[in-house]
Structure formats: structure tokens, C-alpha cells
Amino acid sequence: MPLLNSIFSWFNTKRLHQIELFRQFPFEVQQEMLFKLISKAKDTEYGVKYDYESIKTISDFQQRLPIVDYEEIKPYIDKHREGHQSILWPGAIKWFAKSSGTTSNKSKFIPVSPEAMEECHFRGGRDILAIYTNLHPDSEIFKGKALTLGGSHQIDNFSVDSYYGDLSAILIENIPWWADFIRTPSQKVALIPEWEEKLEKLTQETIKENVTNIAGVPSWNLVMIKHILNFTGKNNLLEVWPNLELFTHGGVNFTPYREQFRKLIPSPSMNYMEAYNASEGFFAIQDDPLTDDMLLMLDYGIFYEFIPAEEAFNTNPTALTVKDVELNRNYAMVITTNSGLWRYMIGDTVMFTSKYPHKIKITGRTRHFINAFGEEVIIDNAENALKRACEKTDALVKEYTAAPIYMDDNAKGAHEWLIEFERPPADLEFFTQVLDNALCSLNSDYEAKRYKGITLGSPIIRSLNNGTFFLWMKEKGKLGGQNKVPRLSNNREYVDQLIELSKRCCND
Numbered sequence: 001m002p003l004l005n006s007i008f009s010w011f012n013t014k015r016l017h018q019i020e021l022f023r024q025f026p027f028e029v030q031q032e033m034l035f036k037l038i039s040k041a042k043d044t045e046y047g048v049k050y051d052y053e054s055i056k057t058i059s060d061f062q063q064r065l066p067i068v069d070y071e072e073i074k075p076y077i078d079k080h081r082e083g084h085q086s087i088l089w090p091g092a093i094k095w096f097a098k099s100s101g102t103t104s105n106k107s108k109f110i111p112v113s114p115e116a117m118e119e120c121h122f123r124g125g126r127d128i129l130a131i132y133t134n135l136h137p138d139s140e141i142f143k144g145k146a147l148t149l150g151g152s153h154q155i156d157n158f159s160v161d162s163y164y165g166d167l168s169a170i171l172i173e174n175i176p177w178w179a180d181f182i183r184t185p186s187q188k189v190a191l192i193p194e195w196e197e198k199l200e201k202l203t204q205e206t207i208k209e210n211v212t213n214i215a216g217v218p219s220w221n222l223v224m225i226k227h228i229l230n231f232t233g234k235n236n237l238l239e240v241w242p243n244l245e246l247f248t249h250g251g252v253n254f255t256p257y258r259e260q261f262r263k264l265i266p267s268p269s270m271n272y273m274e275a276y277n278a279s280e281g282f283f284a285i286q287d288d289p290l291t292d293d294m295l296l297m298l299d300y301g302i303f304y305e306f307i308p309a310e311e312a313f314n315t316n317p318t319a320l321t322v323k324d325v326e327l328n329r330n331y332a333m334v335i336t337t338n339s340g341l342w343r344y345m346i347g348d349t350v351m352f353t354s355k356y357p358h359k360i361k362i363t364g365r366t367r368h369f370i371n372a373f374g375e376e377v378i379i380d381n382a383e384n385a386l387k388r389a390c391e392k393t394d395a396l397v398k399e400y401t402a403a404p405i406y407m408d409d410n411a412k413g414a415h416e417w418l419i420e421f422e423r424p425p426a427d428l429e430f431f432t433q434v435l436d437n438a439l440c441s442l443n444s445d446y447e448a449k450r451y452k453g454i455t456l457g458s459p460i461i462r463s464l465n466n467g468t469f470f471l472w473m474k475e476k477g478k479l480g481g482q483n484k485v486p487r488l489s490n491n492r493e494y495v496d497q498l499i500e501l502s503k504r505c506c507n508d
Contacts, residue, residue, distance in 0.1 A: 012130045019127070022298040023357035027323040034058065034303040037336060044086045046076060046342060062305075062319055067334055067343045070108050080111055080340075083159045088340025089113050095174070097167040097279035109164055110279040116339040120300040121171055124282030127297065128248055128275060131287050136245075136271065144212030144243050146183045148172075149202075149220055150190035167279045168216075184209045195479035199224060203231050211241040215275075217251035217484065218261070219399065223470070225264050237265045250275045252484050253362075253383045256390075256397045260422060276362060280346050281337050284360055293359040298322070301338030306331035309349050312366050327352050330378070332366050349378065368488050372404035373413050373456050375446040377439065379487050385438035392434045393425035399469040399485050403495040405460065414457040418498050420464045432461050464502055472501050 022029040038061070042052040055061050066072070079087045081096060088111065095117075099108035112121075133139050150168040163170075172190050180187070185205040192198035207228060214221060225237055234240050244265065249257075254274060261272070276284040276294055281302050284294035296304070304322060309330040311317035319334060333348050335341060347367060350360040364379030371377070386397055400419040417435075425431040436459050440447035449456040473479055486494055 011126070012133060015127065015130045016134060018299065019131075019295075019297075023295070026296075026298055026356070026358050027321060029298050030303055030322055031058065033299065033301065034061065034336065037301070037303060037338060040338075041089055041340065044088060044090060044340070045079075046088050046340070050342075058321060062343075065343045067307075067317070067319070067345055069345050069347075073341065073344060076340075077109060077111055081109060081159060081162050083161050088342065089115075089338070092161070093339070094162055095170045096162060096164040097170055098164045099279050108279070110167075111339045111341070112167070112170055112279075113339040115301060116281065116337060117171065117174055119338060120282050120302065121167070121277070122175075123300060124275065124277055124285070124297065125171075128273060128285055131285055132246060132271070132273060135287075135289065139245065140243065141212045141245060142182065144210035144241075147185070147206055147209075147211045147214045148183065148190070149216040149224060167277075184211065195474075199227050203228050207232055207240055209241075210243055212243050213246040213248065214244070215248040218249050218254055218257040219252060219484070221247070221249070222257060222260060222264075229264070236263075238267055245269060246271045246273065248273045248275055250277055252487075253379070255383055255387050256400075259396055260398075276360075278346065278348075280341060280344065281335060281339075283333075291353075291359075293353040293361050296322070296358045296360050298358070303336040305334040305336075305343070306350075307334060307345075308332075309366070312345070312349075322355075322358050325352050325355070325358075327355065330363055351380075364488070367490075368486055370402065370404055370415060370488050370490055372406060372490060373449050375443065375449045375456060377415070377443055377446055377488065381439060381442045381446070382488055384442055385435050388438040389425075389431050389435040393427065393431045394423070395421060395425040395431060396423035398422040398466075401485055401487060401489065401494050401498065403489045403492045405457075405492075412453065412455065412457045415459045416492075416495055417459055417461045418464055418495055419461060420466060420469050424463060428461060428463060432459055435459060435461070462499070462502075464498065465505065468498065468502055468505065471505070472498055475501070 038052045038055055041047045050064050055064060073088070076088050077096075080093045083092070085092045093111045093113050095112040096109040097112050099110060129141070133141065148168065150166065150172045169191055172187055185202045189198065189201045189205055192201065202224070228240060229235070229237065232240055237244060247261065247265075247270070249272065254272070271289065273289070274286040274292070274294055275282070282297065282300055283302070284296050286293070287295040305319040306325050307317045307319055309332050312332040325331065328351060330349050330351055332345060333350055334343055334345050336343055345366070347365050349363045349366055351363050353359050353361055361380070369376065369378050382402065386400065389395065390397060398420045400417060402415055402417040405414045405416050436450070440450055446456070469485055473483060473485070489495070
């Protein structure tokens with residue numbers, strides 16, 4: 001391990017200088033990145049169609065290429081999946097990340113080129129460690145192993161030469177051979193497709209290891225941790241892994257889970273870092289433990305554009321580079337990547353908290369919101385309101401989702417919240433009142449619609465039995481990996497399914 005520490009220290013110093021470069025010169029680095037991507041892809045089918053050869057400025061690029069969503073770029077992705085080369089990106093693309101960001105039955109297959117694996121996803125993982133060890137020079141993280149929850153992959157139906165699966169599984173499949181010395185569980189166990197079988201075998205393997213860091217979606221890691229403690233009979237995770245020092249989390253807001261992690265890992269020396277990565281790319285890393293924003297990583301083979309959220313679905317929206325974004329404004333993020341996604345609207349909304357360096361917070365999804373009555377409630381509003389309600393009532397939320405109740409002849413509209421509590425409030429009515437007041441203070445549109453209850457009635461909260469969300473995800477085949485419960489929806493599909501499941505469970 002001393003040799004490994006020395007090698008990493010050398011790379012770490014070099015990499016931190018590169019990070020400092022884009023912190024100081026974000027626009028210049030991004031501009032150079034865009035033209036590298038254009039130059040490399042100029043002879044692809046997409047590049048010829050939009051005459052990349054003649055694009056000389058960012059303005060040319062924005063005027064020439066349309067902003068697209070998955071449905072619009074899917075025909076080109078399908079050609080890559082069928083084995084055709086140089087469609088969106090030069091050469092063949094073998095791997096496709098099956099999107100599991102929602103519980104929708106519709107799957108997205110995001111191309112993952114060799115360049116994206118090495119220059120984006122793997123670099124992101126290395127940068128987490130570079131930033132972490134720079135912040136904690138006395139860290140002993142390399143004396144043990146990293147535990148990551150992976151998904152599974154299988155041969156794609158389109159072609160014997162292309163494969164799909166969770167992004168985590170693709171990365172595990174392609175990780176350098178030497179990484180097996182610093183990670184756990186074994187590749188064989190990590191790629192077991194059935195969640196509950198994987199959990200059993202993962203537990204049996206990893207409790208024998210010296211795990212110093214874990215990474216993944218908080219909700220599924222909590223399931224894993226509780227299973228490990230139940231299996232071992234230990235009271236907390238430090239009794240299993242006494243040298244555990246870091247949890248790198250992403251995928252969902254960490255705030256509702258923070259107290260549970262502190263209870264299960266009771267150490268003031270335990271550290272937490274947020275990372276913003278998805279099937280489409282690795283985007284940002286928390287580089288300051290005292291703030292909850294993240295540094296936008298600008299040299300990962302991704303060119304960023306930002307559309308004011310209110311224009312996200314306009315025909316010709318304003319698209320800004322990092323040079324022109326404003327602080328504390330909600331933006332829909334558009335990416336151009338070294339996997340061949342060109343001006344692709346990823347579906348996330350972010351807000352800049354800082355410029356030079358450029359730091360962001362994830363505020364929600366362009367399609368995950370409630371706006372049935374003009375209230376425009378986004379996930380950031382919901383998370384902060386729940387946080388206040390929990391603080392005021394000493395409650396702890398495990399999982400939740402919310403949707404509108406539509407107006408009819410006899411009733412006004414309202415929001416219905418389905419919440420699974422880790423620790424329920426003593427008074428659910430008071431919890432509801434605090435949540436409602438918090439939403440009013442956070443969102444002026446919601447406050448206006450709630451004025452005297454004329455348009456929008458008080459929230460309705462249903463407390464679900466422990467395990468309801470888990471059973472719902474299981475029924476949908478969405479256990480483990482990067483699967484997440486959709487927090488807000490503008491229709492009642494998810495809420496009605498959960499209510500029906502809750503009724504069935506009560507009757508069984």
C-alpha cells in the first residue's frame with residue numbers, strides 16, 4: 001500500500017493543478033472542450049448532417065444544432081446499438097447504460113464510449129479521491145477497500161456486439177484489473193442481477209474486508225447497512241468496519257438520510273461527499289465539506305449549456321454557457337458529450353451558488369414537479385420543506401412521493417404526500433402544518449395558490465407502513481443500483497399505485 005499511496009500522491013498533485021486551471025478559466029476550458037468534440041465527430045453521420053466542419057464559434061454551434069431529448073436522438077442511438085459505426089461518435093460503441101432514474105416502464109439506452117468511460121466516469125471516481133485526500137491529508141483510505149453497489153448487465157437484444165446494463169455495472173465490467181485490489185465485493189457478486197441474492201452474497205464477502213469507504217445511492221446503502229448489521233448482530237457499522245471514513249453519495253438528496261447514517265455510523269470522524277453523476281456523464285463533486293454545493297467539473301469531455309427553467313420547453317430557448325449564467329437562478333442543463341450526445345437535455349435542473357469557481361446545487365427534474373394549479377413546486381422546495389417539518393417535530397422521513405389531487409365539483413385541489421417515516425411525528429397534523437408553512441415561505445407561487453385556501457387546500461399526508469416503497473419498487477423490478485423513488489409527479493400514477501399496494505398489504 002505505501003507504493004500505491006506514493007503513486008496516487010503524484011497523480012493527485014498533477015490533477016489538482018488541472019482542476020485549479022478550470023476553476024480560474026472556466027469559459028476558456030469549456031470553449032476548447034466543445035471544439036475538441038466537434039473536431040473529433042466531424043465525419044460522423046450526425047457531424048456531416050450538421051456540417052461540423054464549418055462551425056467556427058459557439059454561436060454557430062447553437063444555431064446549427066437543435067436541442068434534443070431522448071426520443072429525438074434515439075434513432076441515432078439505435079443505429080449504434082445495431083452495430084453501425086460513426087453515427088453520433090467516431091467508431092463503434094459497445095456499451096449502453098440503461099437508464100434507471102425513474103420507475104417508468106420506458107427505458108433509455110445511453111451510449112457509453114471508451115472515451116466517456118476513461119475521461120469522464122473513471123476520472124470522476126479518481127477525482128473524488130484526489131479532492132478527498134487533499135482535504136484530509138492524514139486519510140488512511142487506501143489501507144482498505146471501497147465498497148460500491150453495482151447493477152447488472154446482459155447481452156443487448158439489438159446486437160451480439162453491444163451490451164446494456166446499469167452504468168455502475170458497465171464501469172465494474174470495464175474497470176482496470178488492478179482496481180480489484182482496492183474494491184469489494186468481487187465482480188462476480190457485484191454483477192448479480194437479483195437484488196436480494198446480491199445482498200446476501202455481498203454481505204458474506206464484504207464483512208471479511210477492511211472497508212474504508214462506501215459509495216452509492218443513500219436509500220439502497222441504508223438497506224445494505226441494515227442487512228449487514230442484522231446478519232452480524234452488530235450495533236453499528238463501525239463494529240463491522242472500524243476504519244470506515246467516507247461515504248460518497250449521489251442520486252437523491254442526502255438530507256432525509258443524514259441522521260440515519262449518523263446513527264448507524266456513530267463517529268465524528270466519518271466524512272460525507274456528494275457527487276453528481278448519471279448515465280449520461282459525471283458532472284460535479286463536493287469539494288468543500290462545509291458547504292452543500294458541488295464543483296462543476298469542466299474538463300470531462302462535456303460541454304455545458306444552461307436554459308432558464310421557465311424556458312425549458314420553449315421552441316427557441318435561451319441557452320447560456322458558464323460565462324453568462326446567473327447565481328440563484330433555476331436552469332435546465334443541456335450537455336454535449338464524448339459519447340455523442342449533442343445538445344441533449346438531460347432532464348435535471350440546477351442552480352449556481354458560485355462563479356469562479358462554478359458551483360451548483362441540483363434543484364430537481366424538468367419533469368418531476370407539481371404544477372397542477374400554477375404552484376410550480378420543485379424537488380428543492382419539497383426537500384427543504386420536509387427538512388423543516390422534521391426539525392420542528394423530531395420526525396425522520398425514510399421515503400416519500402407527492403402528487404396533486406385535482407379539483408372537482410365538490411372539492412378544491414390539494415397535494416397528497418405519501419410518506420414512510422423512519423420516526424413518525426407525534427402529531428401528524430402539526431407536521432402537515434409546518435410542511436405547508438415551509439412551502440409557502442419557499443415558493444411564492446405556492447403561497448399565492450394557498451392564500452385563504454381558495455385555489456389550493458392544505459396538504460394531505462398519508463403515513464405508509466414500513467416497507468411499502470420497497471415492495472412497490474420490487475414489484476416494478478427496480479430494486480438496488482441507481483433506482484430511485486420519484487419524489488414529485490404532476491399526475492397521480494405513482495401515488496395511486498402506492499395507495500393500492502398499501503390497501504392490498506393491509507388486507508393480506
